Amino acid sequence: MASAASPRSHGDREEIARLLPAPAETRLSPEQHLHHKERLLNQIDNDRAGQSRPEPRRMPRFVVPATALALACAVAAGITLTGHEQDDVSAQRDSTVSMRPAAALLDQISAAAGKRDTPVVRDDQFVYTRKKIREADLTSGTAVLSPLKDFEKWLSQEPGPVRKQGLVRTDGETAAINAELGDADGTPAGMSRPTYRWLSSLPTDPDELLTYLYANTPLIEEREPDQAVFDTIGYLLGGVMPPDTAAALYRAAAKIPGVTDTPKIQDAIGREGIGIAREDTRYGNRTEWVFDREDFTFLGSSSTLTKETPYGKPGTLLSSSAEIGHGVVDEAGHRPADADAPEANRAS
Known part of the structure; x- marks a missing residue:
């Protein structure tokens, strides 16, 4: 199990803040902050390696060294909950949980996920994921939505630190997923590299799992801790996952205050x-997960604005995805034989 990142001292954060210009007022979601921080840190990686284009990593960074943090703080500041903050969050969570419609639906989704079979996954293999995605580019100051893209990823299942985490391919262009910035010996399995074995090590009791997630999920300053944990669960969903872990994640999500159900919704390719x-x-961003009506498989997710912001009006789409296929392969870059089948290896 991955251990919690040590929170930086208040003095360290003040010192870094003094070195940076005052940040502009923005209303980005945690997902968007992490996306732009990834772009910045990937550019640092590429400058060091002499590469000509950025690597499209899509995994949140949970440990950032001080030198990188000083550069990335202009975009996002990652911290973790202290003991008192965890107690406050737990008290709020326990006082608001009830069998509201969302909780009842998540109970059904959890029960279905817990019954699914998954393939055997060895440590020397790669978990394959294929999606359709759309993302908003915010560099111009206005959200400009990209066309629908084909996205594939091969994630190494090696438990120990790895320098090459796998491969990612977007619309046919392939790039390596390198170790996290600052991981000189490579990136171990954990929340930023969730291998099947690591997912199997997570608590399957929903309360214990939620406590772990609140303790280990990084926060974007002034964003809601509940939303940060909800988005972390969304990041872990889909793909090849132990059934018990998938079931526990959904039951944990049901305990997060503010979670609601949506009777009718579509994924990135229009599946209802x-x-x-x-x-x-606080910042007017809404994250949604989409599930099949019949068998409750995870179809995709989306993020939209719910308030007027410099980036767009309420309803502006920031990101959208559709899960297409999943599997396990022996070599990065190879697809499972049935990866293109409509019902092949659907997500948990």
Whole structure:
């Protein structure tokens, strides 16, 4: 199990803040902050390696060295919950949990996920994921949505630190997924590299799992901790996952305050389903998960604005995805034989 990152001292954060210009007022979701921080840190990686284009990593960074943090703080500041903050969050969570419609739906989704079979995954293999994605580019100051893209990823299942985490391919262009910046010996399995074995090590009791997630999920300053944990669960969903872990994640999500159900929703390619959603009311961003109405498989997710911001009006789409295929292969870059089948290896 991955251990919690040590929170930086208040003095360290103040010192870094003094070195940086005052940040502009923005209303980005945690997902968008992490996306732009990834772009910045990937550019640092590429400058060091002499590469000509950035690597499209899509995994949140959970440990950032001080030199990189000083550069990345202009975009996002990652911290973890202290003991008192965890107690406050737990008290709020326990006082608001009830069998509301969202909780009842997540109970059904959890039961279905717990019954699914998954392939055997060896440590020397790669978990394959294929999606369709759309993402908003915010560099111009206005959200400009990309066309629908084909996205594939091969994630190494090696438990120990690895320098090459796998491969990612976007619209036919392939790039290596290198170790996290600052991981000189490579990146171990954990929340930023969730291997099948690591997922199997997570608590399957929903309360214990949620406590672990609140303790280990990084926060974007002034964003809601509940939303950060909800988005972390969304990041872990889909793909090849131990059934018990998938079931526990959904039951844990049901205990997060503010989670609601959405009777009718679509994924990035227009497949209709039912949804689970949560809005960060401080900054007006809504994250939604889409599930098949019949068998409750995870179809995809989306993020939209719910308030007027410099980037767009309420309803502006920031990102959208559709899960297409999953599997296990012996070599990065190779697809499973049935990866293109409509019902092949659907997500948990």
